[in-house]
Amino acid sequence: MPNKTFFWFFLPTGLAMILFIGLPIISTGIQSFYAQHDQVVKEVKKCDPFGCTVSIVVDQEKTSKIREEKPLGKFNGFGTYVDRNHLAIEEIGKFWDETNTFGEFVDQVTNLPFYKALIFTLTYCLFVTPNVLLLGFIIALSLNAVTRRIRGPLIFGTILPMIVTPLVGSLVLFWMIDAEGIIGANLQMLMDDPYLSLKSSKTLTWITIIIYGIWHHSPFAFVVFYAALQTVPQEPVEAAIIDGASRWQRVRHIVLPHIYPVVTFVALISLMDNFRVFEPIIGFSAEGSAQSLSWLIYDNLVNEEVILFGSAAATSMMTIVGIAILLAPVLIRTWKEFRTAR
Amino acid sequence: MEYGLDKRSNALKIFNTTFIIVWLLVACFPFIWTFWGSFKVRADFFSRADWWYAITAFNTLLETGGKFTTDAYSQAWTEGEFWKASRNTVIVTFFVVTISLFLGTLGAYALSRSTRNYAFWILIAALIFRAMPHITLVSGYLFPFFQLQIWGILPTTIVVLVAINQPFTLWLLYSFFKTVPKELDESALIDGCSYFQAFRHIIMPVMWPGVITAGLFSLMLAYNDFTVTALLLNQENHTMVPKIQSYLGTNQHEGNLMWAVSAVVSATAPLFMLVMFFQRQVISGLTAGAVKG
Helix, strand or coil, X not given: CCHHHHHHHHHHHHHHHHHHHHHHHHHHHHHCCXXXXXXXXXXXXXXXXXXXXXXXXXXXXXXXXXXHHCXXXXXXXXXXXXXXXXXXXXXXXXXXXXXXXXXXXXXHHCCCHHHHHHXXXXXXXXXXXXXXXXXXXXXXXHHHCCCHHHHHHHHHHHHHHHHCXXXXXXXXXXXXXXXCCHHHHHHHHHHCCCCCCHHHCHHHXXXXXXXXXXXXXXXXXXXXXXXXXXXXXXXXXXXXXXXXXXXXXXXXXXHHHHHHHHHHHHHHHHHHHHHCCCXXXXXXXXCCCCCCHHHHHHXXXXXXXXXXXXXXXXXXXXXXXXXXXXXXXXXXXXXXXXXXXX | CCCCCCCCCHHHHHXXXXXXXXXXXXXXXXHHHHHHHCCCCHHHHCCCCCCCHXXXXXXXXXXXXXXXXXXXXXXXXXXXXXXHHHHHHHHHHXXXXXXXXXXXXXXXXXXXXXXXXXXXXXXXXXXXXXXXXHHHHHHHHHHHHHHHCCCECHXXXXXXXXXXXXXXXXXXXXXXXXXXXXXXXXXXXXXXXXXXXXXXXHHHHHCHHHHHHHHHHHHHHHHXXXXXXXXXXXXXXXXHHHHHHHHHCCCCCHHHHHHHHHHXXXXXXXXXXXXXXXXXXXXXHHHHHHHHC
16 A cells, blocks of 8 residues: 555544544653642731731632642642652662561552552452463353353353443442442351451452452463464364373463463464553542552542642553563563564 | 264363353443342442341331332433433434434445455555544634534534544445455446446345444444533433433432433443344454454
């Protein structure tokens, strides 16, 4: 296809992506270097029959004027990146000096908002992704062994958790797991602990959200693996059976190598999706004990008083860096393949 | 996959069946339970005293005189203005799907028929764009949108959702276009068609399965979106998912939680029916990128 024709065909979608994905990333980058204005304060002298007092109040008029003049805020350089709510360089240095043991130091650092969120996000990725691969693969194997006639409805039932939006999916589970729901109430009875509830324990909240993540993402892995299983050639499988290979050996040495490219694809997609975990935290109302990077950004953006554009943007930029680190191995591999293909 | 040689032991068959039943229960029961509970009053579905009430409908019987009640639905749809939210969802979804497919088919066709290096790089760029968490993009939108005073209205959200959706649509349609033989449009070009005519009259008619799949995914993205719609729309223009969140609120007074339950069921039911109808396309779409590419 000639370059000119390509250009006109690609222009609409290219423009949409540049304007609404490319530019926003740049806009986020610029915003991250600015911080919202401080409130302008003034001294007010108040006199009553008992004497005069000087108090400091916020000058609303001046504050809103300066905000209108420079809506982006004041230039802050990398100030937002290193402040207490983000990388907290200063605080970490202080903790390093003050704490005696390494455990104590780690404890202090992981209480800082950004690190807390980072650790939750990574833990979530680390537990959900492999389990999604495993469960998806097992479901695919076992549905593949069922008579073809009844597979349709079984597949429909299997993919339900995936097609609902995460907020709805997590709400539906939350209503069952909560102390007043069917599972929560029964757990209380079983454990003989009337105060056992999701909100009361951080570990329990994390486990619940991770279980939710596995529940929500496994169907995707299942669907892809199931389709890949249909393409496994029959001859080597039959040869292996004749040679006396066990079922496990057949899976391990014939099926798995065949679908290996698909496994990396699913792992990559679910890693990317898990890294942006956010809606389940709202669905489970778990803000208290589990915060993710995306949730931090959301929290800044729905701030009641002033939207913290700078803070949200700084967290966003660091999230993008995180995504880049996750994607790097894949991109490098693709680049190498591309070069050898030429 | 029934191999003539492959004999399964009975133990394995039983294990397999049990596993599938357990998994299906895990996957589907929450939805069935929520559907059942949406016809009860709050005191039953969220019972402090005894979860068994949700089944016997003890309080529902007391409060409404029947075992099932549709109060939550009628209140959420009228008083809770869920009708407005669902109308907004229909508008957003319709336009996102139409525009996405229009832009996506043009772009993906060009990508699939180009032999240049830049086509490869565009696809890689699209993959990187696909990886961007939506909330980071939203944090880029908010400020300029406030300044341009286009925040809060439906058209802005529609354009944003179309753009966010493009990378995935491009990849999906690209892999579908790749399966259409090049000779088809080449012969049309020799006969004197322009590229656009070849695309319009020769390629599109054989592309319907791919277009339906891509359309379904655009639909699911627009219908299910929370991040963009919650932050880019004002209260008045909220679609269903942010509306459900607003029912949860901080001050959960009596009715509202049941509104959320009935709203969840109302929002999920059409989606389930759609997927049941188009199940084959959904699955072929999910696997297109993985298996072929």
